[in-house]
Amino acid sequence: MDCYIKVYGCQMNAADAHLVSRLLADGGIEEVEDSQHADAVVLLTCSVRRHAEDRAQGFARTMRGEGKKVIVAGCMGRLRGEELVKEGIADYVLGPDEYRKIPRILKDSEVSDTVEELETYSDLLPVDSGGVSASFAIMRGCNNYCTYCVVPFARGPERSVPYEALERQVKYLVDKGVKEVFLLGQNVLAYAHDDLRFADIVEKVSRIEGVERTGFLTSHPRDLDYEPVQRMADIPELLHFFHLPLQSASDKILGMMNRRYTISDYSERINWVRQTFPDAYLTTDILVGFPGETAEDFRMTLDALKRFDFDFAYMFAYSERPGTKAVRMASQEPKEERLRRLSEVIEVQTRITRRRAETWVGRNEDLFVTAPAPRRRGMLAEMKNHRSVILNHTARPGDFVQARLVGVKGWSVIAEPAVKEVV
Ligand code: 5AD
Numbered sequence: 536m537d538c539y540i541k542v543y544g545c546q547m548n549a550a551d552a553h554l555v556s557r558l559l560a561d562g563g564i565e566e567v568e569d570s571q572h573a574d575a576v577v578l579l580t581c582s583v584r585r586h587a588e589d590r591a592q593g594f595a596r597t598m599r600g601e602g603k604k605v606i607v608a609g610c611m612g613r614l615r616g617e618e619l620v621k622e623g624i625a626d627y628v629l630g631p632d633e634y635r636k637i638p639r640i641l642k643d644s645e646v647s648d649t650v651e652e653l654e655t656y657s658d659l660l661p662v663d664s665g666g667v668s669a670s671f672a673i674m675r676g677c678n679n680y681c682t683y684c685v686v687p688f689a690r691g692p693e694r695s696v697p698y699e700a701l702e703r704q705v706k707y708l709v710d711k712g713v714k715e716v717f718l719l720g721q722n723v724l725a726y727a728h729d730d731l732r733f734a735d736i737v738e739k740v741s742r743i744e745g746v747e748r749t750g751f752l753t754s755h756p757r758d759l760d761y762e763p764v765q766r767m768a769d770i771p772e773l774l775h776f777f778h779l780p781l782q783s784a785s786d787k788i789l790g791m792m793n794r795r796y797t798i799s800d801y802s803e804r805i806n807w808v809r810q811t812f813p814d815a816y817l818t819t820d821i822l823v824g825f826p827g828e829t830a831e832d833f834r835m836t837l838d839a840l841k842r843f844d845f846d847f848a849y850m851f852a853y854s855e856r857p858g859t860k861a862v863r864m865a866s867q868e869p870k871e872e873r874l875r876r877l878s879e880v881i882e883v884q885t886r887i888t889r890r891r892a893e894t895w896v897g898r899n900e901d902l903f904v905t906a907p908a909p910r911r912r913g914m915l916a917e918m919k920n921h922r923s924v925i926l927n928h929t930a931r932p933g934d935f936v937q938a939r940l941v942g943v944k945g946w947s948v949i950a951e952p953a954v955k956e957v958v
């Protein structure tokens with residue numbers, strides 16, 4: 536039995552793919568790199584927008600058409616459930632807390648119907664993908680119930696991974712050459728286990744021998760407090776990278792989204808970050824076309840993009856998700872208008888993104904080399920703030936290289952090794 540894993544959606548799903556790889560390996564099932572040679576396919580699906588569901592369904596149908604056994608796992612598996620089996624899209628459906636059933640399904644063994652509600656998979660060791668950077672889910676689920684979002688329904692309530700389990704996982708990969716650790720969660724700032732909170736975890740993980748860089752993703756702006764930001768400034772391994780999803784800059788829309796911060800709260804938090812880490816790489820998520828978003832609300836978001844000067848933004852047109860509160864709100868914006876607004880924010884932010892990249896040109900930086908660059912010579916590398924750089928030089932993943940930033944191509948900064956001046 537050869538199995539192929541296909542991943543859609545967010546970083547959590549990418550991390551979940553590693554859990555599934557581990558479960559396959561422990562269950563004696565071969566994982567293959569190419570769906571063509573597989574007897575079975577596991578899809579780790581995303582339901583955050585309709586488009587992601589459509590793509591996964593198309594792929595699942597194709598795979599079934601080729602006679603492969605198809606397991607639709609993850610968020611869409613949980614939300615759409617048996618309906619996908621009835622429609623002939625999947626042979627089996629599983630939610631994000633049911634991955635342990637995969638090996639038994641693939642071996643045609645009996646599988647129970649029970650769902651482990653508060654699964655953390657904390658006993659599983661990660662798989663070694665040979666990289667120098669690795670991600671670890673420190674919490675799963677979400678309690679926030681933003682009114683547009685299906686994640687709390689798909690992934691269930693928040694629960695945190697005990698520190699001892701995390702340490703065991705991190706040490707396992709550090710022994711195999713990982714130097715950069717990314718702590719993942721739908722909202723890592725909600726981490727709570729025993730008396731440990733998020734800043735404690737960042738400190739403890741950074742102190743593990745061999746961990747040279749620590750990053751984290753995603754943070755709900757409401758939960759970012761001043762004191763932990765100050766504590767983080769004392770952690771030398773911390774990446775100066777903050778992803779703080781704004782969604783909208785209209786207080787009316789933020790209220791309707793149940794985000795529980797105002798634009799002035801958000802500004803304050805950005806100021807803390809920028810004052811504490813002047814070189815911070817700041818990214819955000821923007822959602823346009825939420826029900827009731829007027830031209831004026833939208834203009835506030837455009838203005839905020841210019842004001843906050845994000846290094847990068849993930850931008851989306853609102854997609855109605857069954858079961859959420861927003862879908863029942865009056866005045867759903869027409870699709871064309873949502874898309875028009877989306878192209879307008881993309882245009883504005885693209886200019887900002889490029890200008891922000893250009894501000895680095897001419898500086899010297901200590902770069903962390905991560906992997907060979909695709910389709911061209913050189914290496915992918917990262918700055919201390921996680922901004923990606925293409926290094927025109929030969930180096931090994933895991934190396935630190937002093938480099939001069941010489942230009943910008945697309946969204947990437949280009950670097951050359953710094954030449955030592957001869958006196
Ligand atoms: N429609 C469009 N975008 C959405 N997101 C979440 N739910 C929806 C939806 N219904 C976006 C938000 C979130 C990111 C992960 O996906 O911007 O931060």
Ligand code: SF4
Nearest residue numbers: 677679680681684686
């Ligand atoms: Fe969805 Fe909001 Fe939870 Fe993020 S914080 S996963 S947007 S409900």
